Amino acid sequence: METTKRSTFKVLFYLKKNAPKKNGTVPIMCRITVNGKQSAFSAKLDVSASNWDMKYGRVLGKSKEAQTLNADLDKIRLDLEQCHTKLLKNEGTVNSAKLKNTYLGLSNGELTFFKFFDQYIADFQKKVDSGIRQYNTLSKYKTLLGHLRSFATKKYGCSDFSFNDLTCDLVQEFDYYLRDSLGLEHNSIWIYMIGFTTVCRLAISRKHIAFNPFSEYKNTKEDKDRGYLLRTELEEIISYKCTRSKDEFMKDMFVFSCFTGLSYSDIKGLKNSHLQQFFDGNQWIIIRRKKTTTSSNVMLLNMAKMILEKYAGLTKNGKLFPMPCNVTCNNFLKRLSQEIECLNEKKVTFHLARHTFGTLFLSEGVPLESLSKMMGHKNIATTQIYAKILNEKVGKDMQKVAHKFKGLESSFVTSL
Template sequence: MKTKHSFSIDFIIRRCKDNKKEALLYARITVDEERKEISLKERINATDWDPRQRIVKGRSESAKSLNKHIEDVRFKIKEKYRLLCDRETLVTAETIKQAYLGTHASLKGHKLVELLDYYHKIWQPKLKPGGFKNVVTTIAYVKRFLAKEYTGGDIYLSQLSMELATNYEHFVRNNPMKAHDRCEGNGLAKHVQRFKRIVNWAVEIKWIQINPFKEYSCPQKRHRRKKLSFQQLVAIEQQAFSDPSICYVKDLFLHSCYTGFAFADAMALREEHFEWDTDGTVWCKIYRLKSDELAAVPILKSAATLLRKYKGRSDYKPGGSIFPRITNQEVNRCLKVIQAVCGVDFSLTFHIARHTFAKTVALKNGIPLETVQIMLGHAKITTTQIYADVDEEKVLDDTIGWQERLDRKREIVLASQLMQRKRTRFTEQTDDWPDQ
């Protein structure tokens, strides 16, 4: 993606502060109206400078030597400019100056593909496969973008800019991995977000000084999170099924509705995760597989009944998983049946149980948001707030008795005003009494 620049080199003098009759020589670089100056570290008599031809006057050996030096500097600056253009590195007056002085980072720095490969190498062992696959897709999008837009399919990190971020977003939107599945909305925003995170990491490891598109924004649209109402939750509890697999998935789903555990965490539950307080409260404390954050949940009776049921099965092995192993595909298949039979009017997924626990079971029954954060195992309360979005049902619950409270306050205010008027009339009447 080559860009044309206005570029010029001029030579000027600046009179010395310690001797106004002498002057210092400077090379002035101008790129797109941006100016930078380089000192040639040479002093001349101010009157010997020819401002029109930009040379030192005279035919002396000293004058010839200085003029040759000026031409050498001009040639070297032009050479650095051409080199930056050929490498498609960010070309400004400052980068040309740095290149001339031998401090230009991009000439001895890192490229973007190198960063992507290094990020993949370092972070793949650290992240869960389910989450890292999305990073792999983002990296693939960036490499496809570079291959299409830049000669050689790569650029220096010094070329990163807000313009590049804009072009990357446009590329992902219009060049999906699958022709039938366009990448738009929140999916597109996540790819931009992950790209920014990779470049932020480059700043952390000192490959670049700043993230040039740190402020670039591709906002995600907040969707209302689906969750079961308490009536729907009870309906699923009461519904009987003849298929053993569906019965098991129903129990597993209900258990998560009362504990907030994700599918992977429910599958990992063992007896060692439970603790008993002196008052008889049973706690389940487990580090979440996704975030490695501790989730601490007091077990409700509805969940304890299900735990006892599966801990008491004939094939249960002490120290093993409480719930029998089942695939995520089988769970989704059974949830589709449960959704249809119970008349749930939205797609039922296992994650709905986690939202149901947060909203219907906890928040709507007076549990504070900070407590729900601990039970869900969230590192940030802002994540919990996503689960706690306000809907019409919550508005209705929170405003019950609103009019009655206003009416009571109105009665108090009117009674106070009436009392004040009576006091005023009484004071006026006593003022009219004759003096004794």
């Protein structure tokens, strides 16, 4: 007859006082000790430190809140005892780490959220390899998973999340972690939370998560001042003489973007098949944008045609331009902005060309709906940002000349 090894274990609840929340409450932690070895994890409960009984690891008082919290703590203790008994019976031995992982649903054979996320990234990698998705997006997902892992360790003392852990409170706490602990900007947090939402939606559709953990979370992108070039500044770039052919090519690609509205990745993937002759007799670029897969239809103006003719036949892989990496292009544009005086105060990047296209052609009278189609925007609200930019510029221009009418204002007051 087999005998099981004796195992001593106890459960202790304590406060994580070095991680208070904004509302003044403190997280309750659970420490398991098995044969003298300890493992800890978050009980996912919070309490005011003044209401905590350190001696007994309980919430003080008989209020409804205290009774509810103590009932939750009792359930955790009972579940741990049952897990301990089951492990001891089935395996004959148990340690604190094994007990903790079993209780949290993180046993080796069980699918966890981070395992699910790892598989998502592996599948995304295949799409990148086949050219369907962008490496930059893959890199953001990898960074997001890294932030989630460090969040799990520092906030909850665990190495993974079960799907049941994904609650509205956890989502909000992750936002606070990115904002307060990592010091990320609002729009960076917005991008990461979109990625987090995407993975959770997939988990919901596959029945791993029963309740949407983002149902109470709200966050919107903050509109930042989108830089753009004035017509005179664009003319300065066009007329600038580069000493190296490589620099001239990158300058021409920037100008090509200014006259087509295509992004760096769209120009890099541009092929002869994207050039089409329409019934109106004009040549057009018909392409699905790499970022959004939305159709972008742009009639080729003479400037864009001249650039196409200048570099015709330079590549042999079907693509129109031998584009260097985006970093190389932006490094050149940084040098260029330092050499052209009127650009010294501007942050010139390749994406600035796309913004320039939007504001330039809107100011020349191109209707918002047509511009939205050309730029391949999914929503016309995105295009309206350029109209807002122009309105703000008009306001600033009016403020600059307002002082010139001071004399007339004085004359009007005197005549009253």
